[in-house]
Amino acid sequence: MxxxxxxxxxxxxxxxxxxxxxxxxxxxxxxxxxxxxxxxxxxxxxxxxxxxxxxxxxxxxxxxxxxxxxxxxxPMDGQPNLADRQSSAVPGVNDIGRLAADLVHPGDVVMIDAGSTVAQLGPYLGLNGVILGGIRRTLITNCYAVVQGMGDVSDRDDVVMCPGQFDPRENAVYGSDTIDFLRRFHANIAFIGASGIASDGFSDANRRAVAVKRAMMERADATWLMVDHSKFDHCALESIAPLDALTGIITDLLPPANFISQLRDAGIKLMTAQGQ
Incomplete structure (x- = not known):
């Protein structure tokens, strides 16, 4: 053929x-x-x-x-699993999680995607929950690694785990049950990850994950993309959305100057450990 x-x-x-x-x-x-x-x-x-x-x-x-x-x-199962990606993560990935957690306020409803970078949000959400106290947050996720990273938050937050088909390589659930469940809620903010981001949008190597990311974006007032600097100027298997679908991007190092200009022109916020 x-x-x-x-x-x-x-x-x-x-x-x-x-x-x-x-x-x-x-x-x-x-x-x-x-x-x-x-x-x-x-x-x-x-x-x-x-x-x-x-x-x-x-x-x-x-x-x-x-x-x-x-x-x-x-094949998709040739992609390194979550644990391997976490062990080989860039040094600044913890800063991405810290910056993201600072955007969550008491009383917020938060949707959290699966992935090695987004999972860094868990420990900082747990820490911020202790510091903030007061009004409970509602945290909705399809990723067990995020929940495990938060520790014991049962007395501070409402944690909602999505149903779906469990993928042990990603320590997360996917599928139509996951998407239908997410569409029952409205969130103040969503945090998602991606395998690549370029001038024409952001993309992911896991096709099942793309549908979940889109559902979270549809149901949230604001969407923040959490990616380390190695994802810039890369294009993965399936497009998630164009850049203007984002509220902002959280990363460890500043992207190239031309990309920063494009984000500024599109009104997309940029947060890095080097300064906003």
Whole structure:
């Protein structure tokens, strides 16, 4: 079966950008188990070295398996599990959790996504609960790691765990039951994670997680994206939403200057350990 041709102008393939080309490669691997460098270079009318760089970038993001002369699809369970991602997290990831927790106020209803960076929110929510006291917060999450990180908060907060299909690799639940449950609530704020963020939006390698993130965003007044600096200028398997769907981004280090300008123009807030 021939490769999909993503863009046409008559019988001539048009040149497309790097991110669109990489997305087209991922789409091709959804249909065929292996792609070759030479075939892709001819299809996209670019040099073989350009395709090799595309494949290297996709492999570095854990989206494909690099092979001699090409690449093969990497199944979702090939992604490192939550514990492995937490153990290899960048040093500043704790600061992301601390900054996020400072945005939560007494009485808030908070939706919290699953993921290695978002899970850093748990301990700081637990600590802030002790300091703040008073009016209880309602914390709704699909991630057991978040709840475990909070410690014993039963006397300070109402913690609501979503139903759904349990994924032991992510220590979280997903599926239609999770989404339907989330849509029963209204939240003041949602915290979500992503595998990548670029000028055209943010994305994730786990397709089941994308639907949960979108449901949380739909039901919250404000959405904050928690990502470390390594996620910038990366594009993962499935798009979650464009940047303007966000209230703000919490990260450890300042992103590139052109990206900061884009966020400022779009009215998206930026919080980092280096200063806001």
């Amino acid at each position: 021939p490769l999909i041709r993503p863009v046409f102008a008559g019988d001539t393939a048009l040149r497309i950008g790097k991110k669109q080309r990489q997305q087209s490669i991922l789409q091709e691997l959804n249909l065929h188990p292996h792609v070759r460098v030479a075939t892709l270079a001819e299809r996209f009318d670019v040099a073989t070295e350009t395709i090799r760089r595309d494949l290297d970038a996709l492999s570095a993001n854990g989206l494909i398996t690099r092979e001699f002369g090409g690449a093969s699809a990497r």
